[in-house]
Amino acid sequence: MFSLEDLNQKQQIAARTINGPLLILAGAGSGKTRTLTYRMASMVKEHRIDPKAILALTFTNKAALEMKKRVRQLLKGRKSPQTSTFHALCLQILKEEIHLLGYQKNFTLYDQNDQMSLMRDALNNFKSQKTFDRGTILSMMSSLKNKLISPEQYASSEHFDESNDYCYALEYCYYFYSEKMRYFNAIDFDDILGLTVQLFEKHPEVATKYSQKFEYVLVDEYQDTNPLQFSILQGLTSTHNNICVVGDDDQSIYKFRGADIENILNFENLYEGTKVVKLEENYRSTQNILNLSNEVIKKNTKRKAKTLWTHNEKGELPSLWETLDDVHEAQIVADEVVKLQERGVALSDIAILYRSNTQIPPFEDQLRMSLIPYKIIGGKKLYDRKEIKDLIAYVATITNPLDEISLRRVLNVPTRGIGNKTLEKYLEISKGNNKSLFASFNMFAYEQEDKHLIKFLELWQDLKVKSQELGPKAFMEYLIEKTQYIEFIKRFYKEEKQVEIRKNLINTLISSAERFEQQKEITPTLKNFFDKILLADSQDIAYEKGEEQGNVLTLMTLHSSKGLEFDYVFLVGTEEEFLPHKRTIKMGEDISEERRLFYVGITRARKHLYMTRCKQRRLYGKDVKRHVTRFLTGFEEYYSIQDRTTLNHLSEEEAEAYKTQLFSDLMNILD
DSSP states (O other): OOOGGGSOHHHHHHHHOOSSOEEEEEOTTSOHHHHHHHHHHHHHHTSOOOGGGEEEEESOHHHHHHHHHHHHHHHTTSOOOEEEEHHHHHHHHHHHHGGGGTOOTTOEEOOHHHHHHHHHHHHHHSOOSSOOOHHHHHHHHHHHHHTTOOHHHHTTSTTOOTTOHHHHHHHHHHHHHHHHHHHTTEEOHHHHHHHHHHHHHHOHHHHHHHHHHOSEEEESSGGGOOHHHHHHHHHHTTTOOOEEEEEOGGGOOOGGGTOOTHHHHTHHHHSTTOEEEEEOBOSSSOHHHHHHHHHHHTTOSSSOOOOOBOSSOOOOOOEEEEESSHHHHHHHHHHHHHHHHHTTOOGGGEEEEESOGGGHHHHHHHHHHTTOOEEETTOOOGGGSHHHHHHHHHHHHHHOTTOHHHHHHHTTSSOOSOOHHHHHHHHHHHHHHTOOHHHHHHHHTTTTTOHHHHHHHHHHHHHHHHHHHSOHHHHHHHHHHHTTHHHHHHHHHOSHHHHHHHHHHHHHHHHHHHHHHHOSSSOOOHHHHHHHHHTOOHHHHHHHHHHHHOSOEEEEEHHHHTTOOEEEEEEOOOBTBBTTBHHHHHTTOOOHHHHHHHHHHHTTEEEEEEEEEESEEEETTEEEEOOBOGGGTTOGGGSEEEEOSSSTTSOHHHHHHHHHHHHHHHHHHHO
8 A cells, every 4th residue: 555655745745736737846866756656646546536537748768667667556456547758649649630630640650760861852852062961951950840830931930041051951851851741641750749739729629639638637857848848738738727747947958859948947937826846855865966966056047946955874075086088087987897896886886977979989998998898878779770670661661652761661672673773763653643652653563564563562462461460570570471581681691690680680679569469558550569669769778778788887978867877977078068068168058058967967876976087188189188167166175086197096006906907908909
């Protein structure tokens, strides 16, 4: 039996406030997830609210699953409320309502690779002697979409700069991209939110429908919401004001993704009668770590005032190690990790956090040299791999024949004699007849007795039938066998090791399909399975891989670390031009978010925080003098400074051992 008495006083107040708008300002490590889950369980059990009337929204699948798991444990078998990410909820709404916007319900969801392919076509059609980067154009377009600026509005908006050639390229490509996406009956990740906003605005009855369905709305990490998500929440609360948002303005670090800190700062003004509860007791860190974090973040003037405190031990002062250069920085961090291991600390309780991926190489070198296993969070996602993308494209083509990008991807994979000349011919036919590429295949392949294309169409028809008869796992196995995809991999890669890697990736996909069939929240159709895996975020996938790797040290960017915690944290590169970042300094921008990012890094540590900075660093082939971050200036009493550029900090015995090890490492390198 759970009881709200298990919570502290402030948490209880938040959990017992059910009706009307509620803002929970939850400091780092203050038990916000515990408060939210107890509140949801209490709503169902003690207030007898139908679980179907409660909706909890968050930003990552990992967070949504964790919340769902905890609520189920508290309710012990009772039905629990719907817990979802914003994107998953909106995708669910679009599958029911998108026809109102002129799309077909069997639309395809394009990921970044698909977007890149379409943007390449757009730039190829844009008549210019200059070269433009596809990624830059896509990023600019994404920013416009998140501001609800359409292709028609862009040229007359404040975002169009007549002196910037990229703006002219974007104007053309945005039109081209949008028209093709609608023609292919496809949407991208920005569209998931944008089209939902359009639905709510153009068809208020849809917003009313879902607002009446979800009478109580809870939002986790509210400080990360962007204008689109804010608009969606307004639609979801259009018939009531039962909205509870939980967040910490001091941890708002995703402005580059469109997050608007004003959403949380102005919440009380937007929802009349808002009750505000501050959670300031920290259950994670020592008081000395919190003292530093409090002093650092107080320098930001535009924030909701709060001060973290704890019943935990006072602990050691955080350390700032001054090192000679980036190689030396990595050496002493690796040495300290070895010492922690010798003291019985598990590698999984240690993390190295950095501002930029350019800082990684020296650490990888030293960790390998010290035989320390590690994982890097934020690497290539499983579902970005070529083989998985091929199989996803087959399913997209089967469920949505209008999807030309996916159709072109699988047309000759595995190789079946359909070359570029054939494709170009049918693209011209398609353009001339104003028909889709797939329709043109069906209209003319048999007439022209194109045996390779006929064979592909017969395969497509067979797979279409099987996709309606089989579940996701069985269909994937059938698809792989029918297309002889494994044989294709063997021909393509030749080396046995590379073939095994690809086969393991495919087996992982099949296992994922099997797990999907066992869950009960979503109807386990083939389309729903692939929509789910395309919505997986990089941290979810990285952690899935990390669990397989076992007891390993974690390396990740500060942005990726939010929401996580470790006993021992190495916050490396605490220098000007990393924190705050050089780009922010150069552009003369507000450094408040950079300070918040530093604050997030500090508050990841439970027992001890190590900070490092180099006196010089090798940048662009030159040794550049470095300076400690301004975020630490004036707070010297809250951390200990150690000069590690000499061996003076070591005992005579330790210094001798260190020199011996350095000499041995040097000999190994020379060998």
